[in-house]
Amino acid sequence: xxxxxxxxPLAALADAALDAARRGGAQHADLRVHRLRTQHLELxxxxxxxxxxxxxxGLAVRVLRxxxxxxxxxxxxxxxxxxxxxRRALDVxxxxxxxxxxxxxxxDEPVHAGAVWVSPYDVDPWAVDVAEKIGLLTDRSxxxxxxxxxxxxxxxxxxxxEQSFYADTAGTTTTQQRVRVDPDISITTVDRAGGAFxxxxxxxPPAGRGWEYLTGTGWDWGAELTELPELLAEKVRAPxxxxxxxxxxxxxxxxxLVIHESIGHATEYDRAIGYEAAYAGTxxxxxxxxxTLRYGSDVLTVTGDRTVPxxxxxxxxxxxxxxxQEFDLVRDGVLxxxxxxxxxxxxxxxxxxNGCAYADSxxxxxxxxxxxxSLQPDPVSDRPTSDLxxxxxxxxxxxxxRSWSIDMQRYNFQFTGQRFHRIRGGELVGxxxxxxxxxxxxxxxxxxxxxxxxxxxxxxxxxxxxxxxPGQVAPVSHGCPSALLRGVTVxxxxxxx
Amino acid sequence: MSTTGSALVxxxxxxxxxxxxxxGAVALVREVSEAVVRWANSTMTTxxxxxxxxLSVVMLVPLEGGTGAGVVTVPAPTGLADGPEGxxxxxxxxxxxxxxxxxxGPARDAAPLPEPAGPADAHWDEGAEDTxxxxxxxxxxxxxxxxxxxxxxxxxxxxxVTTTWLGTSAGVRRRWVEPSGSVExxxxxxxxxxxxxxxxxxxxxATVDVAALVDRLRNRLPWGARQIELPAGRxxxxxxxxxxxxxxxxxxxxxxxxxxxxxxxxxxxxGGTRVGERLGDLPLTLAGxxxxxxxxxxxxxPVLATTYSGDExxxxxxxxxxxxxxxxxxxxVATLAYPRAAxxxxxxxxxxxxxxxxxxxxxxxxxxxxVASTGRGLLLTCLWYIREVDPTTLLLTGLTRDGVYLVxxxxxxGEVNNFRFNExxxxxxRRATEAGATERTLPREWKDWFTRAAMPPLRVPDFHxxxxxxxx
Numbered sequence: 001x002x003x004x005x006x007x008x009p010l011a012a013l014a015d016a017a018l019d020a021a022r023r024g025g026a027q028h029a030d031l032r033v034h035r036l037r038t039q040h041l042e043l044x045x046x047x048x049x050x051x052x053x054x055x056x057x058g059l060a061v062r063v064l065r066x067x068x069x070x071x072x073x074x075x076x077x078x079x080x081x082x083x084x085x086x087r088r089a090l091d092v093x094x095x096x097x098x099x100x101x102x103x104x105x106x107x108d109e110p111v112h113a114g115a116v117w118v119s120p121y122d123v124d125p126w127a128v129d130v131a132e133k134i135g136l137l138t139d140r141s142x143x144x145x146x147x148x149x150x151x152x153x154x155x156x157x158x159x160x161x162e163q164s165f166y167a168d169t170a171g172t173t174t175t176q177q178r179v180r181v182d183p184d185i186s187i188t189t190v191d192r193a194g195g196a197f198x199x200x201x202x203x204x205p206p207a208g209r210g211w212e213y214l215t216g217t218g219w220d221w222g223a224e225l226t227e228l229p230e231l232l233a234e235k236v237r238a239p240x241x242x243x244x245x246x247x248x249x250x251x252x253x254x255x256x257l258v259i260h261e262s263i264g265h266a267t268e269y270d271r272a273i274g275y276e277a278a279y280a281g282t283x284x285x286x287x288x289x290x291x292t293l294r295y296g297s298d299v300l301t302v303t304g305d306r307t308v309p310x311x312x313x314x315x316x317x318x319x320x321x322x323x324x325q326e327f328d329l330v331r332d333g334v335l336x337x338x339x340x341x342x343x344x345x346x347x348x349x350x351x352x353x354n355g356c357a358y359a360d361s362x363x364x365x366x367x368x369x370x371x372x373x374s375l376q377p378d379p380v381s382d383r384p385t386s387d388l389x390x391x392x393x394x395x396x397x398x399x400x401x402r403s404w405s406i407d408m409q410r411y412n413f414q415f416t417g418q419r420f421h422r423i424r425g426g427e428l429v430g431x432x433x434x435x436x437x438x439x440x441x442x443x444x445x446x447x448x449x450x451x452x453x454x455x456x457x458x459x460x461x462x463x464x465x466x467x468x469x470p471g472q473v474a475p476v477s478h479g480c481p482s483a484l485l486r487g488v489t490v491x492x493x494x495x496x497x
Numbered sequence: 498m499s500t501t502g503s504a505l506v507x508x509x510x511x512x513x514x515x516x517x518x519x520x521g522a523v524a525l526v527r528e529v530s531e532a533v534v535r536w537a538n539s540t541m542t543t544x545x546x547x548x549x550x551x552l553s554v555v556m557l558v559p560l561e562g563g564t565g566a567g568v569v570t571v572p573a574p575t576g577l578a579d580g581p582e583g584x585x586x587x588x589x590x591x592x593x594x595x596x597x598x599x600x601x602g603p604a605r606d607a608a609p610l611p612e613p614a615g616p617a618d619a620h621w622d623e624g625a626e627d628t629x630x631x632x633x634x635x636x637x638x639x640x641x642x643x644x645x646x647x648x649x650x651x652x653x654x655x656x657x658v659t660t661t662w663l664g665t666s667a668g669v670r671r672r673w674v675e676p677s678g679s680v681e682x683x684x685x686x687x688x689x690x691x692x693x694x695x696x697x698x699x700x701x702x703a704t705v706d707v708a709a710l711v712d713r714l715r716n717r718l719p720w721g722a723r724q725i726e727l728p729a730g731r732x733x734x735x736x737x738x739x740x741x742x743x744x745x746x747x748x749x750x751x752x753x754x755x756x757x758x759x760x761x762x763x764x765x766x767x768g769g770t771r772v773g774e775r776l777g778d779l780p781l782t783l784a785g786x787x788x789x790x791x792x793x794x795x796x797x798x799p800v801l802a803t804t805y806s807g808d809e810x811x812x813x814x815x816x817x818x819x820x821x822x823x824x825x826x827x828x829x830v831a832t833l834a835y836p837r838a839a840x841x842x843x844x845x846x847x848x849x850x851x852x853x854x855x856x857x858x859x860x861x862x863x864x865x866x867x868v869a870s871t872g873r874g875l876l877l878t879c880l881w882y883i884r885e886v887d888p889t890t891l892l893l894t895g896l897t898r899d900g901v902y903l904v905x906x907x908x909x910x911g912e913v914n915n916f917r918f919n920e921x922x923x924x925x926x927r928r929a930t931e932a933g934a935t936e937r938t939l940p941r942e943w944k945d946w947f948t949r950a951a952m953p954p955l956r957v958p959d960f961h962x963x964x965x966x967x968x969x
Contacts, residue, residue: 049806050568051565051566073549075551092546096633102540195767196889274651277537282969405882405883407882493887
């Protein structure tokens with residue numbers, strides 16, 4: 001835990017804010033000090049375009065008075081401002097109370113006094129000189145630019161250190177630090193005479209790791225970068241896909257995003273009861289279907305968790321002061337659970353929140369946000385991806401995420417990918433292009449015939465899952481094995497068919 | 498704050514000049530005061546009143562072979578410009594930016610900082626302006642009164658006041674205040690499943706007539722009494738201004754000059770760019786204009802202030818005066834976005850991305866008049882979850898949302914299911930057959946990043962709905 005964060009007057013701010021909230025009649029109040037340090041390096045064709053460090057830091061006070069929330073935040077970290085901020089939060093409840101036709105109650109949570117949690121990483125990215133990072137990105141860019149057919153290279157690294165202190169009127173105090181990195185390299189080939197271009201991006205997902213992720217721990221960069229130019233050349237030469245129902249073997253580098261959009265968001269309880277109806281949307285998986293909705297085939301078992309090592313949504317405690325947990329969302333194809341926070345747990349009839357509250361900065365109020373929502377691998381057999389491909393006579397093997405879009409109820413979706421390899425007779429026989437696949441969530445997961453074994457299971461994820469107004473972003477990972485799905489609708493994006 | 502943003506800018510620039518006398522320096526302070534309220538199922542869900550203040554230091558450091566750029570942004574609590582503790586923070590920020598610039602090496606977008614267009618702004622030394630949830634007094638009263646059984650109300654209102662101070666070592670001293678705000682309302686009729694949406698952007702939130710907005714939306718709810726199922730396909734479609742704005746915003750975001758010159762954009766073509774290419778028969782002009790292009794509350798301060806370099810903007814251009822840019826003129830691609838260095842490299846005019854977009858050139862017809870002149874077609878409300886499918890053609894996918902209506906014989910005859918579409922905004926400009934009167938609108942999809950837009954409704958004879966969406 002960084003000493004400069006611990007040196008902030010955290011306890012004094014908490015005492016000041018929480019006392020002011022109590023005196024103002026709040027039945028519950030919490031203070032959060034939130035710091036986000038970000039470094040962004042970006043190179044184009046081996047030259048630095050962006051070298052930027054940024055930091056946000058502030059305090060936030062949330063009060064619950066007579067069942068009505070009030071929230072306020074400020075950049076100044078002094079006890080006087082903490083008191084004033086608590087009073088502004090109380091003022092907000094008074095000003096807007098007429099709009100509150102329902103009253104909020106919070107699920108109980110054991111008190112976690114003095115809890116400290118730090119995410120696992122080997123090398124703090126801030127301990128590495130910027131020159132070393134730029135040097136690594138430059139070397140990789142230079143090597144790729146030297147490859148045949150590569151006209152442009154973009155390379156970037158975003159590293160984040162997030163620190164938070166939480167204290168509430170029940171006596172919980174938590175102090176946490178998380179580190180995450182998002183490296184990304186893409187190459188482009190340009191046909192100037194024909195006026196066309198094509199690109200490919202590395203598959204390495206963002207991860208809750210340190211600088212070691214860039215140098216080989218958790219990802220084989222050498223292997224991926226070596227094959228990238230030839231894969232791009234093959235993609236350019238590839239024929240356009242024939243549209244129609246198609247058997248798909250989907251790699252975890254693509255499937256994580258489908259899980260995120262069609263299961264992760266659909267099992268957020270706040271969405272399911274309409275809290276995001278005017279913005280992010282609702283969910284077809286409404287609470288009246290809990291325990292009965294056939295989400296997919298028997299093979300489909302999905303969990304939510306905030307505990308998986310290196311997961312982007314992994315924490316020790318959420319922003320309601322609830323200890324991180326793992327829980328079921330879909331078991332054997334049936335909807336069995338939701339992600340909730342302390343305010344939604346009682347509405348669902350749960351005694352305790354499963355720990356999904358998060359705010360992306362001091363300026364934003366904690367919301368129910370996504371846990372690491374993950375598809376479980378085959379529990380019986382460690383089937384390799386090649387075994388799933390071998391079960392397909394004529395289909396596609398989908399690798400890497402690209403474009404995505406899903407409707408307001410998380411039902412109708414369309415995805416593309418980095419690469420689509422044609423499968424003939426159980427073998428890969430080259431790429432095709434212009435591919436998108438489109439489906440309805442329950443049809444798609446209903447067509448899930450098999451999943452790969454534990455050895456195929458990988459974490460994918462993103463730094464920037466968006467939700468709420470004002471908009472917030474959250475980092476989240478999704479683990480999944482390779483998967484075999486039958487008869488998914490494939491479009492040709494070139495012809496529009 | 499006890500010291501104004503101007504004092505902080507001056508102190509940061511003084512420390513920068515002392516550390517590296519021959520470097521260029523930019524100091525940017527932004528204070529954002531924001532009030533928000535959100536509701537769902539006819540009850541308030543979240544709210545807030547927040548104050549954020551940050552200082553960015555951009556150092557442009559001479560190096561062998563050119564100039565490097567580094568940026569550091571730090572929180573700017575009250576008193577940062579006062580005393581040794583504040584100086585230590587500012588010194589570290591400047592040193593960090595200098596180190597980043599040296600590590601980065603010579604930048605391709607390097608250029609001398611723009612000279613000031615005039616003396617320091619008259620209000621340079623004044624403090625920040627703020628807002629509070631008190632601005633929602635009228636909204637709370639009218640909205641609360643609108644909640645009624647048998648109807649569910651959802652929405653969001655925000656009011657944000659941003660005060661910016663920009664100073665550069667070239668002598669630029671600018672301060673400006675930009676209030677912005679919006680009210681979005683979504684009504685649902687549980688008995689039919691019908692959902693309607695409307696929104697308004699406003700710099701003064703108290704001017705928004707929420708009661709009138711509620712009435713307008715309630716007039717649409719009966720359109721859902723007759724539900725009609727239509728399959729995917731190509732339909733004559735009327736896109737209202739909000740839907741047009743979301744497509745034009747994405748188009749404008751894709752108009753980087755360098756990508757087009759390098760052959761890696763939808764605005765590339767064999768041997769060059771698409772500048773000069775006529776898109777369609779309608780004489781439409783898509784422009785950004787700090788003066789507001791005839792819409793007073795679309796105006797913005799014509800000064801470039803950025804902490805990020807990319808294909809369209811450069812930190813070396815901080816302080817540059819920006820002006821009207823016509824991205825598309827009379828139906829022809831006219832301008833691509835270039836920082837000053839890239840503009841010089843390609844012999845193109847400097848054109849910074851604009852903070853508003855106005856599409857003009859249509860007839861005087863209102864959307865209602867265009868409905869009346871429609872034989873059979875679809876009327877949309879807005880678009881959602883727009884994402885790029887193919888960058889070579891700017892093919893986008895997305896969904897219709899909160900009301901698709903079937904028009905027959907000039908009248909709305911019922912509500913249709915939602916659709917997923919796959920369309921390119923470039924192709925839509927090529928195929929549109931009618932544009933109506935331009936009006937102020939709120940982009941549904943991109944509102945978080947872009948609120949200042951005025952668009953006409955468009956008629957597209959063959960809008961491509963690729964599948965049915967059961968989402969409501």
